[in-house]
Each structure stands twice: as C-alpha cells, then as structure tokens.
Amino acid sequence: MxxxxxxxxxxxxxxxxxxxxxxxxxxxxxxxxxxxxxxxxxxxxxxxxxxxxxxxxxxxxxxxxxxxxxxxxxxxxxxxxxxxxxxxxQLPSDHHRSYLPPLAERSAKRLSPRERAAEIRKASTTIKRSRTAVMALFGDARLGNAVKSRKIAPLVERISSSVDVDPTIILNMARLKSKDEYTYLHSVAVCALMINLARQMRVPEAQINDIGMAGMLHDVGKMAIPDDILLKPGKLDDTEWVTVRNHPQRGHDILSASEGVSDIALEVCLRHHEKMDGTGYPGKIPASSLSLFTRMSAVCDVYDALTSQRSYNKPLSASQALAKMQSWKGHFDQLVLRSFVESLGILPIGTLVRMDRDELGIVIGESPSDYAAPIVRTFHSLDKDCAIAPKDIDTGRSKTRRLLAEEHPDDWGFIDWINLSADLINSKPAD
Ligand SMILES: [Fe+2]
Known part of the structure; x- marks a missing residue:
C-alpha cells in the first residue's frame, strides 16, 4: 500500500x-x-x-x-x-505536483491585458461566424441535402488558433449559450473542446483539424429529429427516444453522402454516444472497437451538454460536471477523462488538495471570479496532525491562501474517501 x-x-x-x-x-x-x-x-x-x-x-x-x-x-x-x-x-513552493492549470502552461505566452482584449474580440467573432455557418450547414441537412463541410473548414482553423493562443477565452465563450442556440453552439463548443483535448493528449498535428471538424459535425443527425422532440422540455416517451437514439446513424448517412468528410468525422458522428461498457447507442459497441477519437468525443459531448442551458436541464458548474462524469462507471475511457480534466485545468468537486499552511482540503466548487480556481474546504492540519474546523477558501479571490497540489487520497490513508468526501462536502464550514 x-x-x-x-x-x-x-x-x-x-x-x-x-x-x-x-x-x-x-x-x-x-x-x-x-x-x-x-x-x-x-x-x-x-x-x-x-x-x-x-x-x-x-x-x-x-x-x-x-x-x-x-x-x-x-x-x-x-x-x-x-x-x-x-x-x-515550510513546504517547497515549486514542487512538481503544484497546481498549475495546464491551460496556462500550454499558452505560448502570457497575454498582456491589451492582447487579451484583442483575443476576446477575435474569439467572439469566430464564435458568431461559426454559429451562422453551422446553422446553414445544419439547414442543408434538415432539407435532406448533402452538407458542404469545406465551408466551415476555415472556422475550425480559427478555433484551433484561438485554442493555441489561450484556450480559456474561447472555451469560456462557447459555454455561454441560450437554450435556443444550444444545438448550433454545442457543435462549436465540442469542436473547441476536442481540439483542446487533442493538444493535451499530444495527438499528431496533422489530425487536429479533422478532430475539430468531427466536433463541429458530430450532431448533424439531430436535424433529422423533429423540433417538438428535440426541444421537448419534459421526459421523452419510448417512441421519441427511439427517434433521438437514431441521430448518430442519420448523421452518418448525411455525412457519407457529402463530399470531403474525413473518416474521423464519420466515425465520431456514428459513435459519440457509445460507452466503454458496451451499453451505448446506436451500436452497443464494445470498448475494443472504440477509437481514441470516439472516446474523446464522448467526453467532450457530455461535458458541454452538462454545463449548458438546455431545454430540460439547468447547467452544472464545470467542477460539478466533471465530478458527475467521474462518478459514472463504464461510460468514459478513464485515461481520456483524466486528460480532459487536465486539459481544462479545473479540479472536480471532491478532489483532495494540499493547501499552504500545511493543511489538506477538499474542492467544493469553483470561484465565481475564475472558473479554474476552486473553492477549497480545509479540514485537516498536517502540522498538528489532527482534524480542524472546516473553512472555505475561494482560491480565486484569496490574496493570502494558496493551493499547492492535487493529492491522491490513498497516499494519505483515506481508505473510504468516497463517503468521507461526501461528509466533508455536506459539513458546515466555520464562519
Ligand atoms: Fe449526439
């Protein structure tokens, strides 16, 4: 042990x-x-x-x-x-597990306020143009026509450039969508998330654009679902579910009949709802037949769905969504999910962390001022070797407290972390 x-x-x-x-x-x-x-x-x-x-x-x-x-x-x-x-x-201040959001690490350089403002304007324009282009492309699909993916290829490249400059900007923007524009902006968000994840996983550069395009096109089959089912606020009945579950196959049919669609995009469109335990749809495909790209798309698709305002659900915060996804057994490839969490630089709720002042804490949420900065509830003093009254620290706002490292519960002998973490999250912090 x-x-x-x-x-x-x-x-x-x-x-x-x-x-x-x-x-x-x-x-x-x-x-x-x-x-x-x-x-x-x-x-x-x-x-x-x-x-x-x-x-x-x-x-x-x-x-x-x-x-x-x-x-x-x-x-x-x-x-x-x-x-x-x-x-x-005095813990060393720069040991290797220190919490540094990978997003910031991967940025080529730290942007000045002026450069950041310019990048925000660029990203905003890219998202607006992408939404319009996806609406037009999905409109063709709705009419039963082949889609012209080459029209959105330059936008995929712009999204890729924006992810390279500072992924936090475009990823934050892509999260903000009303329920009416969900279908279109979800495609843009999954495109950006897939590119960001691909960079994190060091996928060869030659495949990045195809991966981004796969994100853009993965839900094109939803255009075959009537709006009264697609936007239904309540629960779907069995017949409606059959229609919804057919959208990957319908999308694959549309893309197969279209020119210039890559194999990656075709595969992601057909398989993005498959699960690692073989219970997904439409094919109940076993994990051994699911490619890296389909595993990536499953994670990015669900994350964006959970964190977005949809017709039937309130959005979760990023750390809530990641914690929920980690709790689902058999759905995702765990290595891909881990890379995804790292690619966002967000700690899921329930993560054990070490704070300065020799204290252990648990992530209970994210700072309103910075979604990548967690709110930590401290509960144990390493110095005194005892439990302490829980206290909440917003690491995005605190000028005096610092999160040092993400920790593994096993390393500290927390043998029942799942129950213990639930107790800690439900405990009352000291004033
Ligand atoms: Fe889908």
Whole structure:
C-alpha cells in the first residue's frame, strides 16, 4: 500500500515509490528504489524534497501507518505524520505536483491585458461566424441535402488558433449559450473542446483539424429529429427516444453522402454516444472497437451538454460536471477523462488538495471570479496532525491562501474517501 510521508520520517529499508520535486530539485535519477544507503537517506532528509510516497508492500512500512491499520473505524480523518522539523514546516513552493492549470502552461505566452482584449474580440467573432455557418450547414441537412463541410473548414482553423493562443477565452465563450442556440453552439463548443483535448493528449498535428471538424459535425443527425422532440422540455416517451437514439446513424448517412468528410468525422458522428461498457447507442459497441477519437468525443459531448442551458436541464458548474462524469462507471475511457480534466485545468468537486499552511482540503466548487480556481474546504492540519474546523477558501479571490497540489487520497490513508468526501462536502464550514 502506498503512503505519503514527510522525508523526516524516512527510514532505511523503505521503498520509495515517488518523490515530490522535479528531477532538477533532487539528485536521484530514479524515483523508485529501496532506500538502503545512509547517504541517500541523509540526502533526502536534508534536501528540498518535502514529501515522498513509500510502498510498504515492497519495503519497510511506516510505524505510523502500521499503527493506523489497527485503529477502529472513525479515526480515518487523522493523517499520521510525526511533527515536522521547523525547516520542513515550510513546504517547497515549486514542487512538481503544484497546481498549475495546464491551460496556462500550454499558452505560448502570457497575454498582456491589451492582447487579451484583442483575443476576446477575435474569439467572439469566430464564435458568431461559426454559429451562422453551422446553422446553414445544419439547414442543408434538415432539407435532406448533402452538407458542404469545406465551408466551415476555415472556422475550425480559427478555433484551433484561438485554442493555441489561450484556450480559456474561447472555451469560456462557447459555454455561454441560450437554450435556443444550444444545438448550433454545442457543435462549436465540442469542436473547441476536442481540439483542446487533442493538444493535451499530444495527438499528431496533422489530425487536429479533422478532430475539430468531427466536433463541429458530430450532431448533424439531430436535424433529422423533429423540433417538438428535440426541444421537448419534459421526459421523452419510448417512441421519441427511439427517434433521438437514431441521430448518430442519420448523421452518418448525411455525412457519407457529402463530399470531403474525413473518416474521423464519420466515425465520431456514428459513435459519440457509445460507452466503454458496451451499453451505448446506436451500436452497443464494445470498448475494443472504440477509437481514441470516439472516446474523446464522448467526453467532450457530455461535458458541454452538462454545463449548458438546455431545454430540460439547468447547467452544472464545470467542477460539478466533471465530478458527475467521474462518478459514472463504464461510460468514459478513464485515461481520456483524466486528460480532459487536465486539459481544462479545473479540479472536480471532491478532489483532495494540499493547501499552504500545511493543511489538506477538499474542492467544493469553483470561484465565481475564475472558473479554474476552486473553492477549497480545509479540514485537516498536517502540522498538528489532527482534524480542524472546516473553512472555505475561494482560491480565486484569496490574496493570502494558496493551493499547492492535487493529492491522491490513498497516499494519505483515506481508505473510504468516497463517503468521507461526501461528509466533508455536506459539513458546515466555520464562519
Ligand atoms: Fe449526439
């Protein structure tokens, strides 16, 4: 089992599973090894690495964790670590799991306020033009005509450029849509989300435009659904569901009859509602037959649907939507979903995080001032090694508190994190 401990608690014979800090911050060329030399122990205890994860199945365990195993249920909130030395109370400020939204990391450069304002104007124009172009293209599909995808190819390229400059701008804009324009702007949003995810997953550059186009065209089959079903505010009956579930096949038929549509777009159109456990529609296709592109589209499509105002649902916040998607078993490819979360730089509700001042907290929402900045409820002091009265910190507004890192509950011995996190989210914060 993996346990996270301070370097001051290390002992010879322990198996180092991972350590904090980039390779440049310590002298160990391996991150996994048995700690069997006094010099290594000395180097780790005196170096900049504040915390390490040990594997007690492969080496000596921590006495603190051995003690915890024998404790009765109900003591799981306690995180065992000996009192840190004064030096180690100061966590290094730049260890590698520090929370830096990948979106910001991937931006070629930080935009000045003026450049940002110009990019916002550009992105706004791109979205308006894309919406108009998608409406025209979907109009052709509604009339039973072939679609002219080459007309929207330049817009896909512009969306791609905007994602490259600063993805937060266009992704934020694409989220804002009224229920009347949902069908069209959903296509634009999924296009931008797919491109952003493709960049995060380092998909070859040559496929990026096809992936974006696949996002634009994936729901073209919805034009075959009558409006009274497509926009129905209440529950659909069985017959209506059959019509809705046929839209991927109808879309595939339309795109197959159109010129210049890539294989990626055809596949995504047909398969974006398939699930990893083989219960999706229209084909109940098993995971082994679902390509990376279809797995990406399933994630992007559902995320945008959950965070948008639709005729039958109120939108969820980004962190709520991601938490919901993570809770669904068998729907998504977990690696793709993980990359998607990273691509947005948003921490889902329920994520365990480490704050400054040696405290652990849980994400309970997102800041109204910055959707990528979480609201964190602190609940445990690592310094005092005890639970503390929950306190909410808006990391988007606080000038004094800082989120340091996303953490894995297993590393801290939270054996029932699902129930514990639910209790913490429902707890009352201190004033
Ligand atoms: Fe769809």
């Amino acid at each position: 993996l346990h996270k401990i301070k370097t001051s608690d290390l002992e010879l014979g322990m198996f180092i599973h991972s350590m904090e800090g980039s390779w440049f911050e310590h002298s160990f060329w391996r991150s996994r090894f048995v700690l069997n030399e006094a010099e290594q122990l000395e180097a780790l205890m005196s170096g900049e690495v504040g915390w390490v994860t040990i594997d007690d199945a492969r080496g000596k365990g921590s006495p603190e964790h051995a003690q915890r195993k024998s404790q009765p249920p109900g003591t799981k909130l306690a995180v065992r670590s000996r009192k840190p030395s004064p030096k180690q109370k």
